[in-house]
Amino acid sequence: MVDPFCRLVTYLRVSVTDRCDFRCTYCMAENMSFLPKKDLLSLEELDRLCSAFIAKGVRKLRLTGGEPLVRKNIMHLVRSIGRHIEIGDLDELTLTTNGSQLARFAQDLYDCDVRRINISLDTLGPQKFKDITRWGDFSKVMEGIDAAQKAGLKIKLNAVAL
Numbered sequence: 238m239v240d241p242f243c244r245l246v247t248y249l250r251v252s253v254t255d256r257c258d259f260r261c262t263y264c265m266a267e268n269m270s271f272l273p274k275k276d277l278l279s280l281e282e283l284d285r286l287c288s289a290f291i292a293k294g295v296r297k298l299r300l301t302g303g304e305p306l307v308r309k310n311i312m313h314l315v316r317s318i319g320r321h322i323e324i325g326d327l328d329e330l331t332l333t334t335n336g337s338q339l340a341r342f343a344q345d346l347y348d349c350d351v352r353r354i355n356i357s358l359d360t361l362g363p364q365k366f367k368d369i370t371r372w373g374d375f376s377k378v379m380e381g382i383d384a385a386q387k388a389g390l391k392i393k394l395n396a397v398a399l
């Protein structure tokens with residue numbers, strides 16, 4: 238794949254859900270209406286789509302959301318894409334997450350050949366964190382970061398400057 242400026246397209250970001258378990262003030266209203274399930278690609282369709290892009294030259298793939306780890310059975314997709322790393326037709330599979338589910342999923346992500354993740358974390362102040370995310374639990378995110386480090390994942394923190 239080549240863009241209109243003759244640059245090779247080798248990096249793909251795939252949003253696997255519009256849902257999130259936070260309600261950051263700069264991102265979502267508190268009472269959101271999300272897309273109906275019938276309008277979303279199934280995990281199998283996402284897998285086919287990712288495989289098609291990999292076959293066309295994508296070497297690095299990032300899963301995003303909303304919050305990707307709140308999508309039901311998301312690890313099926315991660316595992317399936319991870320196989321492309323094992324056979325050498327994908328260099329890297331990464332994820333951008335708010336960290337809320339990492340305590341549960343960090344080891345699984347590593348086992349599926351994810352080696353690097355981005356975590357959105359706007360503040361280290363628990364009260365400020367609550368004010369920004371509305372529904373977020375700061376201690377859970379810190380537990381998630383600990384779990385990710387323990388699992389061996391490299392972490393980059395993203396912060397939105399307000």
Ligand code: SF4
Binds near residue numbers: 259264302304335370
């Ligand atoms: S964690 Fe990310 S996707 Fe979720 S509400 Fe905040 S900015 Fe939006």
